[in-house]
Amino acid sequence: MTTSLWRQHILPFSLILGLLAACTLAGDYLLHRLDLVWVGRYLGIPGTILIIASLTYSLRKRKHITAGNPKSLLAFHEFTAWLGSLLILVHAGIHFNAILPWLATTAMAVNVISGMVGKLLLDRSRRHVQAQRENLKLSGLTQAEVEQAIFWDAVTLDSMTKWRKIHIPIFIVFVALALGHILSIFLFWGWI
């Protein structure tokens, strides 16, 4: 049985991402079933707060703050960003009408996926490819034969590295779009 990157790493990653989709659908279904659709309108607020809270790790990583254990903050970042995204997805699922919020949600989804690539795949995949390379070398293959044997894994790894790099730029896009959506709601909805 092949121990390809796909089976060992990408499949579990897909399942965890699928859980986010399943929870979104379940949340949306429950709101409709319980006649609580109006609640969805307000889920954007806690979702946004959770995503903002998740940025504590980003500030710590870039040394804008010095307090906090980076490892704990990373776990906090992953959890709050995932949960915040779930709330935003449920919120979006109920109130999708305009293009701007659609774009913001798409940017958020791309951001979540790129973040999960970093968390779940990249490190383990690097180790996986490196281990494969060493094993093949030890079995007596030449460098060219080794590179040929791990060609598709290397390509996958390269794509994942690139994918990971878009986490920050797409986050900036997401922030800009989300701000546009939030401002428009403040501007046109009856808050007072």
Place this chain on the structure above:
Amino acid sequence: MSKFLKIILAANIVAITVLVFAYPNLMVGPGKLITGHKQLETDCFACHAALIGATSERCVICHKPAEIGRQTSTGKPIAKPLTSTPFHQKLLSQDCIACHSDHAGVKRFRQQGHFNHALLKAETLTDCQGCHKSPKDALHEKISGNCGQCHNQEKWVPATFDHRKYFVLDGDHNARCVTCHLSNDYKRYTCYGCHEHTPQNIRREHIEEGIRNFDDCVKCHRSADDEGIRNGEGKDGKHGRNRDDDDDD
């Protein structure tokens, strides 16, 4: 982040900002507006005020409450009004948004066109015939006002009139109204509308008991059950009978 990427990002954000201002209805509007407001699609602030949203004050600039249901906002008579009687003039408060939403995305999740009597002023609330015409049947054409005695304001049918106060419609008596109330005249009734009761057998049974006044059945019989027999005029100047009398037969 590379300088090139930053430029791309900035260009995208600027492009989206321009699109928001050029096509606000598509970019931030929660769905299409109703047909009557189509011309306002790119003028959000015609109805919305910053931080306050769409306000009734702005609605009534075009939709004069006194004319709603009678004339269009352009002053033309409404050919086919949605309600036979204009009622917006009689509402407790002029809160348009409480009942109306113009964007398709908002309308989808709100009940539309659901009139509620509770929104009416107190004096209108009791004046049913100010808006409604009495039904043209034998019962209703003799009645004026006091509709609440038999009907509630949620729905006309079924009436809240409690027939059990007069006669219990049990399994054998769950008949069509016209069986007892001939020609839909609810002021009168007859117990001889079915095969079970005939003037002859009713007369015979009552005479046997010494009861001579049995024209008004429900005076004594409020249900088919003998337990329900109330005191009525009977023999020897007494009224009615009870279950024990019956058992003596």
